Amino acid sequence: MMHEISQRFFFDAAHTLRREIEAEGSRRVHGHTYHAEVAVRGEPTAHNGMVMDLGYVRREVNLLREKLDHHFLDDVPGLGIPTLENLCTFIWNELKPRIPGLAAVTVERHAIGDRCVYRP
Numbered sequence: 001m002m003h004e005i006s007q008r009f010f011f012d013a014a015h016t017l018r019r020e021i022e023a024e025g026s027r028r029v030h031g032h033t034y035h036a037e038v039a040v041r042g043e044p045t046a047h048n049g050m051v052m053d054l055g056y057v058r059r060e061v062n063l064l065r066e067k068l069d070h071h072f073l074d075d076v077p078g079l080g081i082p083t084l085e086n087l088c089t090f091i092w093n094e095l096k097p098r099i100p101g102l103a104a105v106t107v108e109r110h111a112i113g114d115r116c117v118y119r120p
């Protein structure tokens, strides 16, 4: 039977964004607290009852988090334009080789209710 486990984390980061609406504030350097979640699918093994030890997921997430937390997202190599979509893809690309059962990445800005889910 398939199970899905998940790990939440957050990071604070600055960015700029060129937009066609609400352009003025987005173009200036400003910051957000981003809330993210990674989900891992699999079958619990008979020997430990886990899909994967969440401590392992946390360790990988913490390594990834160092690349985003308190960074200027416009300058993060491999991220591209710092949208929620590209943050999901970036986190996916960073974690997928380390967490083979990775199933989804979610990034949200709670303050304004924006959310993106990447589930290829």
Ligand SMILES: Nc1nc2c(c(=O)[nH]1)N=C([C@H](O)[C@H](O)COP(=O)(O)OP(=O)(O)OP(=O)(O)O)CN2
Residues within 6 Å of the ligand: 017, 019, 022, 025, 026, 030, 031, 032, 082, 083, 084, 085, 109, 111, 112, 114
């Ligand atoms: N499809 C997407 N649309 C938008 C994205 C996105 O990542 N994907 N991002 C934005 C803006 O970054 C977002 O709306 C925040 O706007 P911003 O000017 O950065 O901040 P606000 O002042 O609106 O919100 P605060 O968090 O209160 O500062 C838009 N669309």
Ligand SMILES: [Zn+2]
Residues within 6 Å of the ligand: 015, 017, 026, 030, 031, 032
């Ligand atoms: Zn913004």
